[in-house]
Amino acid sequence: xxxxxxxxxxxxxxxxxxxxxxxxxxxxxxxxxxxxxxxxxxxxxxxxxxxxxxxxxxxxxxxxxxxxxxxxxxxxxxxxxxxxxxxxxxxxxxxxxxxxxxxxxxxxxxxxxxxxxxxxxxxxxxxxxxxxxxxxxxxxxxxxxxxxxxxxxxxxxxxxxxxxxxxxxxxxxxxxxxxxxxxxxxxxxxxxxxxxxxxxxxxxxxxxxxxxxxxxxxxxxxxxxxxxxxxxxxxxxxxxxxxxxxxxxxxxxxxxxxxxxxxxxxxxxxxxxxxxxxxxxxxxxxxxxxxxxxxxxxxxxxxxxxxxxxxxxxxxxxxxxxxxxxxxxxxxxxxxxxxxxxxxxxxxxxxxxxxxxxxxxxxxxxxxxxxxxxxxxxxxxxxxxxxxxxxxxxxxxxxxxxxxxxxxxxxxxxxxxxxxxxxxxxxxxxxxxxxxxxxxxxxxxxxxxxxxxxxxxxxxxxxxxxxxxxxxxxxxxxxxxxxxxxxxxxxxxxxxxxxxxxxxxxxxxxxxxxxxxxxxxxxxxxxxxxxxxxxxxxxxxxxxxxxxxxxxxxxxxxxxxxxxxxxxxxxxxxxxxxxxxxxxxxxxxxxxxxxxxxxxxxxxxxxxxxxxxxxxxxxxxxxxxxxxxxxxxxxxxxxxxxxxxxxxxxxxxxxxxxxxxxxxxxxxxxxxxxxxxxxxxxxxxxxxxxxxxxxxxxxxxxxxxxxxxxxxxxxxxxxxxxxxxxx
Amino acid sequence: xxxxxxxxxxxxxxxxxxxxxxxxxxxxxxxxxxxxxxxxxxxxxxxxxxxxxxxxxxxxxxxxxxxxxxxxxxxxxxxxxxxxxxxxxxxxxxxxxxxxxxxxxxxxxxxxxxxxxxxxxxxxxxxxxxxxxxxxxxxxxxxxxxxxxxxxxxxx
Numbered sequence: 001x002x003x004x005x006x007x008x009x010x011x012x013x014x015x016x017x018x019x020x021x022x023x024x025x026x027x028x029x030x031x032x033x034x035x036x037x038x039x040x041x042x043x044x045x046x047x048x049x050x051x052x053x054x055x056x057x058x059x060x061x062x063x064x065x066x067x068x069x070x071x072x073x074x075x076x077x078x079x080x081x082x083x084x085x086x087x088x089x090x091x092x093x094x095x096x097x098x099x100x101x102x103x104x105x106x107x108x109x110x111x112x113x114x115x116x117x118x119x120x121x122x123x124x125x126x127x128x129x130x131x132x133x134x135x136x137x138x139x140x141x142x143x144x145x146x147x148x149x150x151x152x153x154x155x156x157x158x159x160x161x162x163x164x165x166x167x168x169x170x171x172x173x174x175x176x177x178x179x180x181x182x183x184x185x186x187x188x189x190x191x192x193x194x195x196x197x198x199x200x201x202x203x204x205x206x207x208x209x210x211x212x213x214x215x216x217x218x219x220x221x222x223x224x225x226x227x228x229x230x231x232x233x234x235x236x237x238x239x240x241x242x243x244x245x246x247x248x249x250x251x252x253x254x255x256x257x258x259x260x261x262x263x264x265x266x267x268x269x270x271x272x273x274x275x276x277x278x279x280x281x282x283x284x285x286x287x288x289x290x291x292x293x294x295x296x297x298x299x300x301x302x303x304x305x306x307x308x309x310x311x312x313x314x315x316x317x318x319x320x321x322x323x324x325x326x327x328x329x330x331x332x333x334x335x336x337x338x339x340x341x342x343x344x345x346x347x348x349x350x351x352x353x354x355x356x357x358x359x360x361x362x363x364x365x366x367x368x369x370x371x372x373x374x375x376x377x378x379x380x381x382x383x384x385x386x387x388x389x390x391x392x393x394x395x396x397x398x399x400x401x402x403x404x405x406x407x408x409x410x411x412x413x414x415x416x417x418x419x420x421x422x423x424x425x426x427x428x429x430x431x432x433x434x435x436x437x438x439x440x441x442x443x444x445x446x447x448x449x450x451x452x453x454x455x456x457x458x459x460x461x462x463x464x465x466x467x468x469x470x471x472x473x474x475x476x477x478x479x480x481x482x483x484x485x486x487x488x489x490x491x492x493x494x495x496x497x498x499x500x501x502x503x504x505x506x507x508x509x510x511x512x513x514x515x516x517x518x519x520x521x522x523x524x525x526x527x528x529x530x531x532x533x534x535x536x537x538x539x540x541x542x543x544x545x546x547x548x549x550x551x552x553x554x555x556x557x558x559x560x561x562x563x564x565x566x567x568x569x570x571x572x573x574x575x576x577x578x579x580x581x582x583x584x585x586x587x588x589x590x591x592x593x594x595x596x597x598x599x600x601x602x603x604x605x606x607x608x609x610x611x612x613x614x615x616x617x618x619x620x621x622x623x624x625x626x627x628x629x630x631x632x633x634x635x636x637x638x639x640x641x642x643x644x645x646x647x648x649x650x651x652x653x654x655x656x657x658x659x660x661x662x663x664x665x666x667x668x669x670x671x672x673x674x675x676x677x678x679x680x681x682x683x684x685x686x687x688x689x690x691x692x693x694x695x696x697x698x699x700x701x702x703x704x705x706x707x708x709x710x711x712x713x714x715x716x717x718x719x720x721x722x723x724x725x726x727x
Numbered sequence: 728x729x730x731x732x733x734x735x736x737x738x739x740x741x742x743x744x745x746x747x748x749x750x751x752x753x754x755x756x757x758x759x760x761x762x763x764x765x766x767x768x769x770x771x772x773x774x775x776x777x778x779x780x781x782x783x784x785x786x787x788x789x790x791x792x793x794x795x796x797x798x799x800x801x802x803x804x805x806x807x808x809x810x811x812x813x814x815x816x817x818x819x820x821x822x823x824x825x826x827x828x829x830x831x832x833x834x835x836x837x838x839x840x841x842x843x844x845x846x847x848x849x850x851x852x853x854x855x856x857x858x859x860x861x862x863x864x865x866x867x868x869x870x871x872x873x874x875x876x877x878x879x880x881x882x883x
Contacts, residue, residue: 070822070860202819209824210812212760212800216825219759227754252743270754271763272746344764344772344825344859393762393825394859427765623819627865631822634861657769657857666850668863 012132012182021055021174024133024182026102026125051129052081054137058157058171060087062094065103066122067113067365068205069395070631071686072624075203076119077126079620083196084130084189087170088157094204096389099367110368114400114514116587116684119620123682124188131186133177140176141168191618191679200623205391217363217390220350222420226255228413229274229424232263235287235650236434236509240264247280257281258416262405265413271424290509291650295338295439298508302441302462303333309460310504313481314490317498322456326447330537334444334526335711337644339437339515340430342660345393347425347433349410353378358385358414362407363392365400369471373404377411396635397514401435402470405511431660432652436645437515438464442489442526447498452538453545456498459489463522464512465505480505484514488523488691493556493585494531494549510647516635517690520586524691525640525698525712528582532699533708542699543569543581555615556583558676559592563613566674567594574598577608578704582692587684589616590676593633593692595669597700599707603716603723607637607669607697612689614673617680625685629673632689638663640694642713731792733758734802744790748782749773751789752799760800760828764857771856774829775799781836783855800828803835810880811835814873822860830856834870843874 017023053061062081068074074094082092097103103111106121134154141159142149145166152161157170191197208214233239243264245257253273258265264283268274323329350361351374358378364370367387375382392399401407410423425433440463447456466484467476476483481503490501515521535542543564550557560583563569573579576598583592596609612629619625642661646653654660698709707719717723730739733756742751747766752758752775761784764772768783775784776798777791803809807816811831814820821827830853837844837852844852849870858866 068823070824072822202816203821205824206816206819206821207807207812209821209827210800210815210831211803211807212758212828214824215759216762218763219753221757221759270750272743272750342859344770344823344857345762346764392823394823396859424763427767427770627819627822627862630864631861634863635859656767657765658767662770662857662859663861663863664855664857665853665863665867668861668867671864 012129014136014178014180014182016175016178017053017055021053022133022136022178023050024052024129025050051126052085052133054133054170054174056171056174058088058091058169060085060092060170062092063097064094065097065111066118067096067363067389067392067395069113069363069365069392069399071118071628072203072621073113073118074205075201076620076624077122078204079196079201080122080126081130083194084127085134086154086156086195091157092204099371099387104368112368112400113365113395114397116686116688119682120588120684127188128186131188132182135183135186136177136180137170137173139180140173144168144176197620198618198622201621215390216345216393217348217350217361218345218393218424220361220390220422222350222352225350225420225422226267226417227270227274227422227424228265228267228417229278229426230260230263230265230409230413231278231281231283232429232433233285233287235285236290236511237288239286239288241284241286243284244282247282248277251277251280256417260409260412260416262409262412265416267413267417267421275426287650293509293647293650295646296648298439299335299441302439305504305506306333306441306443306460306462309500310462310502311480312500312502313486314499314501319456319458319498319500322498323445323447323458326456327450328448328537329445330533331443331445332530332533332710334442334529336440336522336525337646337712338439338510339639339643340645340660341396341398341515342430342662343394343396343398346427346430347398347406348422349406350420350422351410351414352420353411353414356380356384358411359388360385360407360410361388361390363390363395363399364407365392365395365397366404369402370404370407373408374411377408377415396516397518398435401513402472405435427657428655431645431655434511435513436510437521438466438512440522442522444526444530446530446534448534448538452540454496454534454538457492457496459501459527460504461485461489461501462504462506464508464510466512466514466518468505484519486519486523488520488584488586489527491585492527493553495552496549516632517586517687520584520687520691521639524582524584524586525694528584528692528695529698529710532580532695532702546581546583555590556585556592559583559590559613559615562674562676563592563594563611566613566672567611569594576704578700578702580696580699580701580703582695582699584688584691586688586691589614589683589685589688591688591692593696595693595696595700597697597704599701599705599719601721603718603720605641605701605714605716605719607667610669610671610693612671612673613676614685614688615676615678616685616688617678617682619675620682622675625675626673628685629689630671632687633671633693634663634668636690636693637697640697640712640714644713729789729793731794732796734798740789742789744788746789747785748775748787748789748792748797749784752784758799758801762825762828764826769857770826771833772826772829774832774856776832776836779836779839781833800832803831809835810873810876811838811869813876814869818865818869818872820862820865820869822862826856826858830858830866834866834873837870838874838877842877844870
């Protein structure tokens with residue numbers, strides 16, 4: 001566990017489950033005291049903090065404190081626990097945890113899912129829970145048989161006393177085990193004895209995702225529930241001046257139309273009347289301060305800002321002097337746009353608000369914050385608010401909103417609806433709803449020595465801070481530098497002696513948020529593409545120059561060499577194809593990729609093959625790692641080739657998948673994933689495959705065409721025969 | 728009143744015949760396996776079968792179903808036994824899973840019309856279905872695998 005986990009006094013506790021069986025919970029004395037004294041609980045102590053429940057029916061239910069958004073934690077968390085418990089895997093089920101401090105992330109101190117950290121957070125805790133339960137079940141059997149516990153062992157959910165041939169199932173022992181004192185500090189298995197961790201295990205949630213039974217937030221229905229759509233301001237920060245709902249109220253099924261802080265809510269018997277009602281609303285908006293925002297103008301502004309250095313995030317040696325004295329100097333500017341997360345399941349939130357309670361059903365990545373924010377709106381103590389975390393139809397960061405935008409809005413609508421209500425977002429609401437990956441500008445200069453090797457590197461970054469004004473500001477922003485703005489740049493792994501990375505953080509009224517791989521989503525592109533420029537400027541092979549400058553980074557070197565070998569770096573390819581290479585270190589994992597691409601005369605880009613090598617420490621479920629690499633690569637190809645959010649007159653210009661297009665089946669390349677075996681601690685897999693994709697692709701396009709793409713998304717008009725690339 | 732056959736059972740509804748079929752299925756019939764993704768036939772999450780054809784139920788008015796057979800993901804098989812479901816599970820195709828009902832329903836029509844599809848056939852049949860998690864490589868593998876499973880079933 002991390003320091004945060006150790007600081008708190010935590011004990012495991014066992015209790016009898018309702019209806020029989022054994023519960024293993026996390027017992028935190030401070031929390032228990034707070035609960036006992038809280039008027040919200042009427043002094044009654046309850047323990048909604050179990051991590052595993054072993055039923056007399058043999059069913060082992062693992063309670064997942066992290067949200068399942070496709071990344072596979074509803075399988076990997078049970079795998080961790082069951083590595084020590086050794087129950088029969090076919091009896092293992094998973095259910096979402098309620099909101100409780102016992103389920104807090106071991107590093108972040110709140111209950112949330114993000115930063116590719118579920119495994120690193122839970123790697124020890126879930127195994128400890130499983131180990132304690134196993135020891136107690138064995139003890140219960142040993143007492144019944146009057147034999148030493150040490151003479152018993154377990155196999156697939158059965159305690160066995162080999163000498164006598166006695167056997168007892170976990171279910172039959174569960175009640176007796178609940179009376180056994182919880183052992184402290186049960187030693188965990190030596191990894192060489194792992195029976196499950198490191199082996200391919202099929203996901204527990206796949207069957208429900210192939211027959212329509214998987215429950216997402218959108219699928220929640222309550223008796224008497226109404227459905228609402230909210231008309232939000234066309235300009236971020238805009239306010240309702242007045243509205244006329246008379247036409248809306250004529251739509252059969254529309255019950256009421258109410259103003260809420262974020263706009264005007266049309267509350268109806270179902271989605272369709274709500275949508276028809278919203279279309280008929282007449283709203284007079286005050287656009288406020290952001291009506292002049294233009295992303296075209298921002299592009300120019302960011303470029304001019306980047307001409308002078310910002311706040312210094314990293315400095316080594318004498319970058320200015322080394323640049324001035326370099327044998328050769330190159331410069332370049334890179335741009336990436338605002339991006340929407342566009343999860344396939346648009347945001348939604350079901351709220352049942354009563355006089356003294358508030359129940360919420362939603363697919364969230366941010367339970368602690370959402371509960372606190374919902375409680376404020378509801379005027380209740382946080383203990384009176386419960387969140388039922390459903391499956392998430394994609395998250396990518398959007399559902400970890402520091403302002404709880406979609407949850408607070410839904411509670412506000414519930415107050416107005418005076419009935420249980422499901423607030424839905426249409427795809428248009430999603431694409432135009434803000435909380436984007438920020439627009440970024442990156443300006444570089446590099447100085448090369450007489451041998452063509454880089455000796456100086458300066459990098460000026462311009463873009464909005466994500467963490468400013470959020471609860472994460474205190475640890476995320478130091479000396480004015482938002483770590484999420486410079487990650488992947490300030491921690492450059494290449495051995496370049498004279499280096500400066502600095503940052504401008506303009507304040508712009510477009511809400512921004514983490515988007516799969518966060519700051520790495522721009523630094524991965526700009527750093528690795530500019531590095532390719534440096535290699536070519538010095539007449540070096542981009543793979544070999546990386547090798548040389550990563551000499552002190554054995555794990556990055558490992559993935560780099562592996563990907564080059566698997567991709568056949570330097571070997572002949574079909575005519576017209578180019579090969580690009582890129583690496584990136586993010587979320588404590590090392591990834592290298594090679595992409596093969598070609599460009600048609602009209603500028604259409606074809607991605608033929610993506611080869612990916614990853615070192616993410618010890619692997620829990622290798623097929624999940626492979627799936628996350630594949631998925632992250634496709635996600636990043638969409639960003640590289642297709643999508644941008646632009647604004648003019650403060651208004652977002654895209655609205656649905658026709659103008660915010662996703663990569664489709666016919667464009668999806670073959671993806672080959674190779675995992676470096678490792679005994680290091682497990683690190684992130686959900687995000688690290690994203691950053692290297694865009695640079696590997698633009699480097700491949702350069703290799704194929706000689707054209708350097710410095711602005712995403714890649715535009716076929718820039719690459720068509722005879723066109724000059726704009727940047 | 729609109730009458731149609733839903734997953735083999737005769738049903739009736741007094742919902743406005745102009746309502747997209749998707750909302751009737753989800754809200755009136757309680758079959759939530761069919762998903763909303765875009766509302767403009769761009770993403771395929773709402774794909775169902777209407778008299779054996781794949782349609783986007785988010786833009787198909789309820790009136791189109793009058794007197795016809797509608798099959799949703801819930802009606803594909805009672806017990807996960809359809810070759811596509813078996814292949815999806817074997818290959819662990821889904822990630823978040825939200826688009827997968829639509830993917831499977833599109834693939835079911837493909838296999839019905841073309842029991843041994845090539846990669847190009849798959850591209851053509853499946854490019855109307857978006858997956859934001861990027862499961863396309865696995866969906867492709869799973870369709871080939873389902874085709875093989877179905878062929879084994881036929882030769883038995």
